[in-house]
Amino acid sequence: MSRTTTGHLPGRQVHKFGGSSLADPNCYRRVAGLIEQESDPRALIVVSAAGKTTNRLLQVLELSEAGDDAVVAALNGLRSYQLGLIEGVLEGPARQALSLQLMEDIETIARVLNHGYDRHGRNGILANGEVWSARLLAALLTERGNQTAWLDARRFLSAEDGALARVNEPLSREKLREVLAGTGEQRIVVTGFIAADSEGRTLLLGRNGSDYSATLLGALADAESATIWSDVAGVYSADPRCVKEAKLLERLSLTEANELARLGAPVLHSRTLQPLFRSQQKLVLRSSYAPAGGASHILRRKSQVKGARIVTSLDQIALIELRIQPGCDYAKAVAQLEEVLAAQQLSPLVSKSQPDRRILRLAYTLEMIADANQFLLQNQEQVSLKEVVRRDGFSLIGLVGTGVCDNAEQCHRFYRLLVDQPLEFIYTSPDGMSLVAVVREITLEPLLIALHHAMFLQTKRVGLVVLGKGNIGSQWLKLLAKEKHHVEQAHQLTLTLYGLFDSRGGILSEDGLDPLQVLDSFDPQPVIWAELLVQLEQHPFDELIILDLTASETVSSYYPEFAQIGAHLITANKLAGAAESAFFQRVRQSFTEHQVQWRYNATVGAGLPVQACIRMMLESGDRVHGISGIFSGTLSWLFQQYDGSLPFSELVDQAWQHGLTEPDPREDLSGHDVRRKLLILAREAGLELEPDHISLQSLVPAALAEISLEEFFERLSELDRTVEAAFEEARAHGKVLRYVARLDRDGSARVGLDMLSAEHPFANLRPCDNIFSIETDFYRTNPLILQGPGAGREVTAAAVQADLWKICAALR
Numbered sequence: 001m002s003r004t005t006t007g008h009l010p011g012r013q014v015h016k017f018g019g020s021s022l023a024d025p026n027c028y029r030r031v032a033g034l035i036e037q038e039s040d041p042r043a044l045i046v047v048s049a050a051g052k053t054t055n056r057l058l059q060v061l062e063l064s065e066a067g068d069d070a071v072v073a074a075l076n077g078l079r080s081y082q083l084g085l086i087e088g089v090l091e092g093p094a095r096q097a098l099s100l101q102l103m104e105d106i107e108t109i110a111r112v113l114n115h116g117y118d119r120h121g122r123n124g125i126l127a128n129g130e131v132w133s134a135r136l137l138a139a140l141l142t143e144r145g146n147q148t149a150w151l152d153a154r155r156f157l158s159a160e161d162g163a164l165a166r167v168n169e170p171l172s173r174e175k176l177r178e179v180l181a182g183t184g185e186q187r188i189v190v191t192g193f194i195a196a197d198s199e200g201r202t203l204l205l206g207r208n209g210s211d212y213s214a215t216l217l218g219a220l221a222d223a224e225s226a227t228i229w230s231d232v233a234g235v236y237s238a239d240p241r242c243v244k245e246a247k248l249l250e251r252l253s254l255t256e257a258n259e260l261a262r263l264g265a266p267v268l269h270s271r272t273l274q275p276l277f278r279s280q281q282k283l284v285l286r287s288s289y290a291p292a293g294g295a296s297h298i299l300r301r302k303s304q305v306k307g308a309r310i311v312t313s314l315d316q317i318a319l320i321e322l323r324i325q326p327g328c329d330y331a332k333a334v335a336q337l338e339e340v341l342a343a344q345q346l347s348p349l350v351s352k353s354q355p356d357r358r359i360l361r362l363a364y365t366l367e368m369i370a371d372a373n374q375f376l377l378q379n380q381e382q383v384s385l386k387e388v389v390r391r392d393g394f395s396l397i398g399l400v401g402t403g404v405c406d407n408a409e410q411c412h413r414f415y416r417l418l419v420d421q422p423l424e425f426i427y428t429s430p431d432g433m434s435l436v437a438v439v440r441e442i443t444l445e446p447l448l449i450a451l452h453h454a455m456f457l458q459t460k461r462v463g464l465v466v467l468g469k470g471n472i473g474s475q476w477l478k479l480l481a482k483e484k485h486h487v488e489q490a491h492q493l494t495l496t497l498y499g500l501f502d503s504r505g506g507i508l509s510e511d512g513l514d515p516l517q518v519l520d521s522f523d524p525q526p527v528i529w530a531e532l533l534v535q536l537e538q539h540p541f542d543e544l545i546i547l548d549l550t551a552s553e554t555v556s557s558y559y560p561e562f563a564q565i566g567a568h569l570i571t572a573n574k575l576a577g578a579a580e581s582a583f584f585q586r587v588r589q590s591f592t593e594h595q596v597q598w599r600y601n602a603t604v605g606a607g608l609p610v611q612a613c614i615r616m617m618l619e620s621g622d623r624v625h626g627i628s629g630i631f632s633g634t635l636s637w638l639f640q641q642y643d644g645s646l647p648f649s650e651l652v653d654q655a656w657q658h659g660l661t662e663p664d665p666r667e668d669l670s671g672h673d674v675r676r677k678l679l680i681l682a683r684e685a686g687l688e689l690e691p692d693h694i695s696l697q698s699l700v701p702a703a704l705a706e707i708s709l710e711e712f713f714e715r716l717s718e719l720d721r722t723v724e725a726a727f728e729e730a731r732a733h734g735k736v737l738r739y740v741a742r743l744d745r746d747g748s749a750r751v752g753l754d755m756l757s758a759e760h761p762f763a764n765l766r767p768c769d770n771i772f773s774i775e776t777d778f779y780r781t782n783p784l785i786l787q788g789p790g791a792g793r794e795v796t797a798a799a800v801q802a803d804l805w806k807i808c809a810a811l812r
Helices: 025-038 053-065 071-089 094-115 119-126 128-143 169-181 209-220 254-262 270-277 330-343 366-378 408-418 445-456 471-491 529-537 559-564 581-593 610-619 633-641 648-657 672-684 709-714 716-732 793-811
Strands: 013-017 044-047 148-151 187-191 194-196 202-204 225-230 251-253 282-287 295-299 310-324 350-354 359-365 385-400 423-428 434-440 460-467 493-502 505-508 543-548 568-571 624-630 694-696 735-743 749-757 769-776 784-789
Touching (some): 013 025, 025 128, 025 225, 044 128, 044 209, 053 071, 053 094, 053 119, 053 128, 071 128, 094 119, 119 128, 119 202, 128 148, 128 187, 187 209, 209 225, 209 270, 251 254, 254 270, 254 295, 254 310, 254 385, 310 330, 310 366, 310 445, 330 359, 350 423, 350 434, 366 385, 385 445, 408 423, 408 434, 408 445, 460 471, 493 793, 559 568, 559 581, 568 793, 610 624, 610 672, 610 769, 610 784, 633 648, 633 735, 633 769, 648 716, 672 694, 672 735, 672 749, 716 735, 716 749
Parallel strands (some): 013 044, 013 225, 044 187, 148 187, 225 282, 251 295, 460 493, 460 543, 543 568, 694 749
Antiparallel strands (some): 194 202, 282 295, 310 385, 350 359, 385 434, 493 505, 624 735, 624 769, 735 749, 769 784
């Protein structure tokens, strides 16, 4: 595999597991299984200290510094806990080796405690927790047959001491390049939380240091993604421990996540996000306890939803009230102070400026308040402060979301709920990303629940954009007009027909289009796709659903872009589902990555639930071994009627005259449409097929394939020879002739003429019916049969409507 110019292997993944994910032997085994399932063989795995190990080490240090004899019992308890992990996790020779290493480490800690230590020595003792986790997890993965090594981050992560250690990224990148160059194809378990200075002394990265280590490592290694695994699935619309109705946010913009972290949310830390601004890695938050329970994806694109996404709160914060010296320029003094605090990494959560009283109030977490207060007292004169006063006993509650400060309705609800609260001040962020209230300390839970209900348990607005105004599009618009109220009532949302487009162009209206009026009066404007995508990305709705009711290859080529702008997609267009695997997988991956739905039940069988049945079978543990049937209503009618008394070409002409074929009958007779349907069903069943893997028998002679439609009808009789010969052969064997699609157990697939007994289920269909036979483990001797109209505008529009219902149900 080629290396990048920096010496790094491209496409690495970073996975980080916190202390709660490594709390006991079962947790270690669960994490090992996740690593095997979710990471590539070259992944970098960052770990925190297991369980409460860091707290136990801090307790040992505090007891030692206090001269308390209980330090011996505390150290023995820590040793017992770590030995229990080793003995509960490992079974082979590594168990003894790691146990001996642990005993040596405990003895080293005891010697350091006895002889005394400075701040760096103290850091070195605390670093043991991460070392023990990395060593044990690497040994477990190796014991399970995975090539794995462990790496002490102090070997490459170089930093300078300070209130928060400042990492030298260029030097760290170069050191990491050298370390990884010798590791080859194996997973590397890396210690989080720790770094080293130029003299090799241990430095700590502070609160959430291991999360920061993970994204920093991702940036240094040019990783494609970083996944932080913890005991929660990601970011919720509020603290789910307090608000039962809180919803997991599957997508969050990086700016929203950064503002949430800046306001002290425990699930994210501002420092963790900084490397994302300097790299191309993706960040995903997942739960190691419930990996199938969803995830939060932190995205670089702007949020489509304008307004609050999250209600955040902190039960306990403190204020520092500053009085600016008289005689100096107040605005300049405040600006200088903000710059100085930022340089010291002591920026407040929120602030309130009162120029008329020459007062500035700064809010801090209890973790940061002492450092900030001390710094301001020590530098009082330099930053033009007359007075520095700390005030305790406050809480914080706020809204976070793109443009929340410009959302008049949400601002009104926020202010209204705060009327009866002991309000200290309200803060609006300069970028309009947050609206925050500081109140005197109260029990926040009732206010949090009320605010969450006021913000989010309102009717969701869903915008619909229809591409295609032909037979299916027109029929579906009529169905929408009839069923709109029913869908809205059932799913507690409002549907707005935001846009309608056909081959001539289209229109968008934030106020909504009337589906019946637009059928009679449609004045499309020309469309440039790049501009349309920008307009759609900036839609004003909570959710956007695009409906592709065309047969356009151009439209289907934009499916990945639809996913990237966060739009759900419903399609009756078969081209993407039956495209080359590379494009099909790209489309599927795009919708998965962006956590939006792609539904295409109308592509096969119209209103018949063919794909739904296959999905249900797979979900039940069944396996599909074969699929066959008659997938074309046109060809079904033709071969039900053909008995040799009339030339086949005359039946084709009759079918065309009655509108039973496409405008160009060759679309039906070529079998290409049937092959697409079979390929879509094969992929739904989990098979990896390419279009050219399916043998195709076209009923259109090569000489007729490329000529004009007018000439085709003049030479229509040239269709007869092949069909007549096949019919006579079938009749000679006492059988009937049908045009059948078939996928067999061995993976072979064919579309073409087939001879069947007169009693065969495919032999006796109603005119224009489709029939699908699905053979599985559970339906082996008696296949599941689905039969009914497989084409027509009404049933196809109904299938589209069913997909809309499914998406709306999932949005609640």
